[in-house]
Amino acid sequence: MDSVVNRSNKFLLFLIGFLLIPGNLFSITVRAKLYSAKKDQPERNLSIVIFETKKTFQTDKEGFVNLEFPAAGEYTLRLLRDTGMQELKFNATENESRTIYTDKINIPKGGIVVEGDREKTVASRTKVRYEEIKRMPGTFGEALRALETLPGIIPNIGFGGGANGIIVRGADPNSNTFLYDDLPILYPYHLDGLTSVIHNDLIKSIDLYRGAFPANYNNATGGIIEIETVDSVKTKKGAFQTSLWNTTAYSATPFSDGKGYIAIAGKVGYLDKTIGASGLLPDGIRLPRYNDSQIKFVYNFSSNHQVSFYNLTAQDNFALAATTNQGNDPTKDPFGSFAGGRFNIGQSFRTTALRYTWTPGDKFNNRFTLINYDPITQFNIGLGSIVGKRFTRPAYLGLRQDASWNITSNIKFDFGSEYRQLSFRTYGEEIFLRDPTNPSPNPFNTSNPDFLTRPLNIKGSSSYYNLYTTIKLKYGNFQFEPGVRYDYIEAIKNGALGPRATLSYSIPEVLNGLILFGSAGDVTRFPGNTSFNSQTGNPDLRFEKARKTGIGVEQKFAQLYELKIEGFRNEFRQTIVDDPYISDPIGLNPDKSQLATQPFVTNRPRNFSNRGSGWSHGYELLFRKNSKTGLRDWFGWISYTWSQSFQNTNIYQIYDGDTFQYSSLERRVLAEFYNNSKEQLAVWDRTHVANVIYGWRINDEYQIGGRWSYLTSTPIQPIIGDDGGRFVNPANGLNYWNPKYSNNPFSSEYGNVKRGRDFHRLDIRIDKFENYSWGYLNWYIELINIYIRKNTNGESFDNSRPFSATNPIPAETFGTLVLPGNQVIPFFNIGMEVHF
Amino acid sequence: MKKIFSRTKEMSYFALVAIVFSVINCATEDTVAINDAQSQIYSAAKFAADKCNTPLPNPPLLVVSEPIKRNLDLCTIAITRTGCPFLGYPLICTLIYLDKDSGDIPWWLNFNGFSREQIK
Numbered sequence: 001m002d003s004v005v006n007r008s009n010k011f012l013l014f015l016i017g018f019l020l021i022p023g024n025l026f027s028i029t030v031r032a033k034l035y036s037a038k039k040d041q042p043e044r045n046l047s048i049v050i051f052e053t054k055k056t057f058q059t060d061k062e063g064f065v066n067l068e069f070p071a072a073g074e075y076t077l078r079l080l081r082d083t084g085m086q087e088l089k090f091n092a093t094e095n096e097s098r099t100i101y102t103d104k105i106n107i108p109k110g111g112i113v114v115e116g117d118r119e120k121t122v123a124s125r126t127k128v129r130y131e132e133i134k135r136m137p138g139t140f141g142e143a144l145r146a147l148e149t150l151p152g153i154i155p156n157i158g159f160g161g162g163a164n165g166i167i168v169r170g171a172d173p174n175s176n177t178f179l180y181d182d183l184p185i186l187y188p189y190h191l192d193g194l195t196s197v198i199h200n201d202l203i204k205s206i207d208l209y210r211g212a213f214p215a216n217y218n219n220a221t222g223g224i225i226e227i228e229t230v231d232s233v234k235t236k237k238g239a240f241q242t243s244l245w246n247t248t249a250y251s252a253t254p255f256s257d258g259k260g261y262i263a264i265a266g267k268v269g270y271l272d273k274t275i276g277a278s279g280l281l282p283d284g285i286r287l288p289r290y291n292d293s294q295i296k297f298v299y300n301f302s303s304n305h306q307v308s309f310y311n312l313t314a315q316d317n318f319a320l321a322a323t324t325n326q327g328n329d330p331t332k333d334p335f336g337s338f339a340g341g342r343f344n345i346g347q348s349f350r351t352t353a354l355r356y357t358w359t360p361g362d363k364f365n366n367r368f369t370l371i372n373y374d375p376i377t378q379f380n381i382g383l384g385s386i387v388g389k390r391f392t393r394p395a396y397l398g399l400r401q402d403a404s405w406n407i408t409s410n411i412k413f414d415f416g417s418e419y420r421q422l423s424f425r426t427y428g429e430e431i432f433l434r435d436p437t438n439p440s441p442n443p444f445n446t447s448n449p450d451f452l453t454r455p456l457n458i459k460g461s462s463s464y465y466n467l468y469t470t471i472k473l474k475y476g477n478f479q480f481e482p483g484v485r486y487d488y489i490e491a492i493k494n495g496a497l498g499p500r501a502t503l504s505y506s507i508p509e510v511l512n513g514l515i516l517f518g519s520a521g522d523v524t525r526f527p528g529n530t531s532f533n534s535q536t537g538n539p540d541l542r543f544e545k546a547r548k549t550g551i552g553v554e555q556k557f558a559q560l561y562e563l564k565i566e567g568f569r570n571e572f573r574q575t576i577v578d579d580p581y582i583s584d585p586i587g588l589n590p591d592k593s594q595l596a597t598q599p600f601v602t603n604r605p606r607n608f609s610n611r612g613s614g615w616s617h618g619y620e621l622l623f624r625k626n627s628k629t630g631l632r633d634w635f636g637w638i639s640y641t642w643s644q645s646f647q648n649t650n651i652y653q654i655y656d657g658d659t660f661q662y663s664s665l666e667r668r669v670l671a672e673f674y675n676n677s678k679e680q681l682a683v684w685d686r687t688h689v690a691n692v693i694y695g696w697r698i699n700d701e702y703q704i705g706g707r708w709s710y711l712t713s714t715p716i717q718p719i720i721g722d723d724g725g726r727f728v729n730p731a732n733g734l735n736y737w738n739p740k741y742s743n744n745p746f747s748s749e750y751g752n753v754k755r756g757r758d759f760h761r762l763d764i765r766i767d768k769f770e771n772y773s774w775g776y777l778n779w780y781i782e783l784i785n786i787y788i789r790k791n792t793n794g795e796s797f798d799n800s801r802p803f804s805a806t807n808p809i810p811a812e813t814f815g816t817l818v819l820p821g822n823q824v825i826p827f828f829n830i831g832m833e834v835h836f
Numbered sequence: 837m838k839k840i841f842s843r844t845k846e847m848s849y850f851a852l853v854a855i856v857f858s859v860i861n862c863a864t865e866d867t868v869a870i871n872d873a874q875s876q877i878y879s880a881a882k883f884a885a886d887k888c889n890t891p892l893p894n895p896p897l898l899v900v901s902e903p904i905k906r907n908l909d910l911c912t913i914a915i916t917r918t919g920c921p922f923l924g925y926p927l928i929c930t931l932i933y934l935d936k937d938s939g940d941i942p943w944w945l946n947f948n949g950f951s952r953e954q955i956k
Contacts (some may be wrong), residue, residue: 329908330913330947725916734917735883737915804876804878805871805875806873806875822866
C-alpha cells in the first residue's frame with residue numbers, strides 16, 4: 001500500500017513537473033531490479049542515490065525500484081549500505097526494465113578491487129562510519145573517541161593516562177582488544193588521553209563487538225574494537241591538520257595503474273611546548289610527548305593475489321619532577337607533599353606485518369599474515385622509599401592464517417590458525433610492599449619502610465598458538481553461526497577452549513526489517529606482560545575467562561532509521577589479580593643479589609593468581625538516524641545503557657577486630673581455603689549512561705554538531721580519616737597525611753559505596769570549509785562543556801593537610817578553563833585541516 | 837540559501853554569547869562554608885596539639901563568616917607548621933576574617949618563619 005501511495009505521489013509530482021518544465025519531456029524512468037550475484041538474492045530495502053540529481057530511491061522487498069533520470073546519459077548510482085557506499089555507473093537510454101547486478105564493479109585498467117566488506121554478526125555489534133564520527137564534538141577531532149557514545153560503553157572521563165580505555169559492558173578497561181586491520185596495537189590513545197594513535201583519514205569504519213564476538217577474534221574479556229582502514233585509493237590525496245597540541249599529516253597515492261596504493265600518516269604531539277610552556281601549570285610537570293606513524297602498502301599482482309605491508313608505531317612519555325625548592329606561598333605548591341619525588345613513564349609499540357591474500361574466486365579466500373609485534377612499557381619512580389625503574393618488552397613474531405569459504409549460498413565456513421614465538425624481557429627493579437595487606441602504605445616511612453625494592457632480570461621465550469572456526473548457516477530467514485576457538489600458551493602450559501554461537505531470525509515484512517537475535521559464548525584473555533615468569537611471578541597462571549550472553553531486537557524503519565535494544569549478562573572468571581598470599585613452599589631467591597648467600601627461600605611469593613571474579617548485567621538502547629551517504633544530510637543517535645558491574649578479588653582480608661595472632665603459615669592456609677572478601681561494585685561502574693549525538697552538514701561551507709552526555713558517577717571507597725600525619729617528607733620537612741579507609745565489612749562506609757554528583761556536559765563543534773581547486777580547508781572550533789558544569793570524578797585527598805570536611809573534596813574533571821581573576825570559560829579547541 | 841546562512845550566523849552568535857556570558861558571570865572569589873572551614877581549622881589544630889602534647893589553645897579560633905579559600909588554606913598550613921608549644925594560633929590566621937584574597941605573599945616574607953608567630 002505504501003509503495004502504491006508512493007508511486008501515485010511520484011506520478012503527481014511527475015505530472016506537475018511535466019506541465020511546468022519542458023525539459024522533463026525527455027525524462028526517463030527505468031524499472032530496475034538490483035540483484036547480488038554473489039549472494040544469489042535481490043538487494044532488498046536498499047537506498048539508492050542518483051548522484052547527479054541527488055534523488056533518493058529505495059528497492060522493495062523483491063529488489064525492484066523505479067529510477068527517474070532527467071535525460072538519457074550516463075549516471076552514477078550510489079548504493080547506501082550499512083557497511084558503506086558502493087558506486088555503480090548506469091547508462092540510461094530509454095524507458096525500460098533492467099536488472100542491475102550489484103557485484104559488478106568498475107575495475108581500473110590492470111587493477112583489481114578487493115571487496116572488503118564481509119558479512120558481520122548482527123548481535124552486540126555496532127558499526128560507525130568515519131563520516132559520522134570524524135567531526136563529533138568533544139572528541140578533539142579523534143574519531144576513535146566517538147566509541148564512547150555507543151551503547152554498552154562507559155567512557156573513562158578525565159584527562160591523561162587514566163582516560164585511556166573504554167569500559168565495554170562492565171568489563172575491566174584493560175581487557176579490550178583494539179585491532180587495526182586485524183593487527184594488534186598496544187594502546188589506542190596517547191598519554192594525553194585525548195589523541196588516538198591512528199590517523200583519522202586512514203579509518204574507514206569502526207566495529208565495536210560487545211558480546212560473544214566471532215571466533216576469529218581473541219584476547220579480550222571486554223570488547224573487540226576493529227578499526228578497518230581505507231581499502232582503496234583511486235587518486236592522490238593528502239591532509240594536514242594542526243591544533244594546540246598536535247600536528248598530523250596524511251598522504252596516499254595509487255601506483256602501477258591502480259594496481260596498488262600506499263598510504264602514510266603520522267602525528268607529533270607537543271603539549272609540553274604549548275600548554276606546558278604557558279606558565280599555567282605547576283613547576284616540574286613535563287606534559288606528554290608523543291608521536292605515531294602508520295604505513296600501509298597494498299599491491300595486487302593479479303585478481304587472485306594481493307600483498308600488503310603495514311608498519312605501525314607509537315611512542316609516548318611523560319615526566320614529573322616535584323621541585324624541592326619550597327615556594328614561599330604553600331597554596332601555590334601543589335606538589336609540596338611529593339617534593340623531591342620524580343616519576344616518568346614511557347610506552348611504545350611497533351607492529352610490522354606482511355600479508356598475502358589469495359582469492360582464487362568468489363567462493364574462497366585465504367590470508368597469511370606475518371606479524372612482528374614489539375610493545376614496550378617502562379617507568380622510573382623515586383618518592384621516599386618507593387624507588388625503582390623497570391623495562392618490559394613482551395614481543396612476538398607470529399604467522400597467522402585466515403580463510404573464508406562459501407560452500408553454498410547458505411553455508412559459509414571461516415577457519416584460521418596462528419603461531420607466535422614469544423620473546424619476553426623484563427629488567428630493572430621490582431618494588432613491593434613489606435606487608436602486602438597494608439591498605440595505606442606510607443612512602444615516607446624511612447625508619448621501617450613500607451616499600452622495598454629488589455633487582456629484577458627476567459628473559460625467556462615461549463610459543464603460543466590458536467585455532468578457530470565458525471560455520472555460518474542460513475535457512476530461510478534463520479541464521480545460525482556456531483564457532484569455537486582454542487588458545488594455548490606453552491609457558492603456562494594452559495589452553496583455553498572458547499565455544500560461542502549467534503542465532504538470528506529476520507522478518508523483512510515488518511516495516512523495513514526486523515531482526516531478533518541472541519548470542520552466547522566463552523571468551524578468553526591473557527595479559528601481555530611477564531606475570532607468568534617463574535622467578536617473581538606465577539608460572540601456573542591460566543587464561544582469564546568470561547561467559548557472555550545477550551539477546552536483542554533490531555528494527556529498521558523509514559529507510560534511514562533504526563532502533564536496537566539488547567540485554568546482556570557477563571560472568572568473569574579466573575581474572576588475574578595481585579595475590580599477597582600465594583607462594584611456592586620453596587623456590588629460588590627472587591632477589592638475585594642474594595643468590596650467592598641465600599639461593600633458596602621458603603614461601604617464595606608468586607604475587608599473582610587467578611582468584612578474581614566478577615559479573616555485570618544491563619540493557620542497551622540505540623535509536624539512530626543514518627545520513628544519506630554522499631549527500632548533505634543530518635544524522636544522529638540517542639544511546640542509553642543501564643548496567644551494574646561487580647568484582648571480587650577473592651583474596652583473604654584481615655578486617656578490624658580480627659586480633660587473633662596467626663602464624664604466617666596459618667594465614668596462608670586461611671587465605672587458601674577461607675574466602676572472606678566482599679563483592680564490590682566495580683570502580684568503573686556507572687548505572688546510567690546516555691548520549692545524544694547530532695550532526696548536520698548545513699551547506700558547502702558549514703557543518704555543526706552537538707553532543708550531550710550523561711553519566712552516573714563512579715563509586716568510590718570513602719576516606720574516613722587520616723593516619724595522623726606521622727611521617728615527614730625529608731625533601732622539605734613537611735608532614736605527610738595518608739588517607740584512611742574503613743576496614744569493617746559491616747560498616748556502611750566499607751568498599752565502593754559512595755558516589756558523587758552525576759556528570760553531564762554539552763559540547764558543540766562548528767566547522768567551516770573553504771573550497772579550492774586543489775582541495776579544501778577545514779577550520780573548526782570545539783566548545784566543551786558549553787554550560788560550564790563543574791563535573792567531578794571521584795575524590796582527591798590533599799596529603800599536605802589532615803582529613804577534615806574540606807579534605808578530601810570531589811575531584812573536578814577538565815571541561816572548563818579558569819582565567820586569571822577566577823573567570824571560568826568552556827574548554828575549547830581550535831584547529832585547521834588542509835585536504836588536498 | 838540565505839536562510840541557511842543566517843541560521844549559521846545565528847548559531848555562531850549563540851556560541852559567542854554563551855562564552856561571553858560565562859566569562860562575565862563566573863568571576864567570583866572561592867569561599868568555604870563556615871562549618872567546613874571550622875572543621876579544616878580544627879583538624880589542623882588537633883594535629884598541632886597532638887604533636888606538641890598540649891591541649892587546644894583557648895580561646896578557640898572561631899570562623900564567623902565564609903572565609904576566602906586561599907586565606908583559610910594559608911591559616912591551616914600555618915597551624916600545621918607552627919612550633920611547639922602550641923599555645924595560640926598563628927598570626928596569619930587573621931586572614932580568615934578578610935573578605936578579599938590576601939594576594940601574593942611578598943618575596944621578603946618567610947612564610948614558614950612567619951607562621952610560627954602565634955597570638956597567645
